[in-house]
Amino acid sequence: MKAIVINQYGSKDVLEEKEVEKPAIGDDQVLVENHATSINPIDWKLREGYLKQMLDFEFPIILGWDVAGTISEVGKNVSGYAVGDRVFARPETTNQGTYAEYVPVDAHLLAPMPDSMSYEEAAAIPLAGLTAWQCLVDFGELKKGDNVLIHAGAGGVGSYA
Incomplete structure (x- = not known):
């Protein structure tokens, strides 16, 4: 499958389109055929090495945090989803991101x-949507009827908040 990978930290010039192995899935996973992904600030921060203390991944790294597509394989313990279903997700944080044709x-x-x-x-x-939800609901304990002021909310997270 094709993927956009980095083999070292650096500028946009370290992004390479490569042919890599199609990922295998576990019993509790699905394989999503990627129809769309997004670009977030965390992508360039990770690519340039700003997050290597926090996210100590081995190279090569496939960037990306969002996927929307159709299910192409279903793990044996998965129920409620089938091949062909249209889904979207924020997968686990690994070095196997969503800038790829298939995403576990x-x-x-x-x-x-x-x-x-x-x-x-x-x-x-x-x-962006989950970040806004976590900040407002999980950490901020915002409840129905509460008021909140979103300051300088012009980006993705602020727009959702």
Whole structure:
């Protein structure tokens, strides 16, 4: 399969399109045929090495944090999803990101895509949307009826918040 990989930290010049092995999936995973992904600030920060203390991945690294596509394989313990289902997700944090034709995803991280949603729209949701949710609901304990001021919220996370 084709993927965009980095073999060292650096500028955009370290991005390379390569042919890599199609990933195998575990019993609790699905393999998503990628129709759309997104680009987030964490991608360039990881690519340039700013996060190597926190995310100590071995090279090569496939960047990317969001995927929208169709399921091409289903692990034996997965229920509720089938080959051909339209899904989107923010997969686990590994060196095997979403800048690839196929992405392994833990089934509990999947969300079904509404028929009215495009792959591009779905791929713009997971990382930014989940970050906004976690900040407001999980950490901020925001509840129905509460008011919140979003300051300088022009990016993805701020727009969702």
